[in-house]
Amino acid sequence: MKLVFFDARIWRYIVSAISKVIEEGVFVVDPEEGFLFRAMDPSHVIMLNMRFPRDSFEVFEVDSKVELGVNFEDVAKVLRRASKEDKLEITSDGNTVSFAFIGKGYRKFTLPLLDITAEELPEPQLEFKAIVKVMSDVYRDAIKDVELIGDVIRFIASQDEFKVVSSSDIGEAEIIYTRESGSIIEMEVEDTQQASYTLEYFSDLSGAARVADTITIKFSSDMPALIEHELQQGAKFSFLIAPRVD
Incomplete structure (x- = not known):
């Protein structure tokens, strides 16, 4: 799996926000849908939903669905190193996930994947007035x-x-x-x-x-x-x- 997104700072702020509400979770990379995340906080007060469509990536090389179990605070710490104009590269070998910044040089950080499963949460059906x-x-x-x-x-x-x-x-x-x-x-x-x-x-x-x-x-x-x-x-x-x- 290899993904490249044009602006690493977008991921920096989104993952940092997630890390303040949820400790661990699973990113899902789907060949058709893109990069997805949906989960509830431990108190079940709030549900988070993130979607980066396949076409939003400069490079999107995924043959089959991939689940990336991560500690969000660890990922947030890495992404805080994103600089202005850095691109973000995300790769995985099945045991680890790597986040690399492509800009003034190439900086790569590798974290172990956690053995957790993505929550199966249905899309809420609500009408808003x-x-x-x-x-x-x-x-x-x-x-x-x-x-x-x-x-x-x-x-x-x-x-x-x-x-x-x-x-x-x-x-x-x-x-x-x-x-x-x-x-x-x-x-x-x-x-x-x-x-x-x-x-x-x-x-x-x-x-x-x-x-x-x-x-x-x-x-x-x-x-x-x-x-x-x-x-x-x-x-x-x-x-x-x-x-x-x-």
């Missing part, structure tokens, strides 16, 4: 703002505006985006929708937004939320999080 698409920096700023106040994040969407709110004994943070403000790219909402979630997960995974072009937030009142990160070359990273019930 609020869909809000924003630029990634708008999303990241909102997370940073509410982090100052509380440990719960609340989304409130209506026909004309989208609010991100958090409150605690310290006080309240309220960030309001309107269609006229220019921060919202697209918004479709039925009536008014609002739901609360544990902020810690959003904070842990916010690093992934650094390499996303846009973020789409999908939710319904007191229902799970799906946060989709649109990456370059048609790749995607998303997480589905259960609502918080106080």
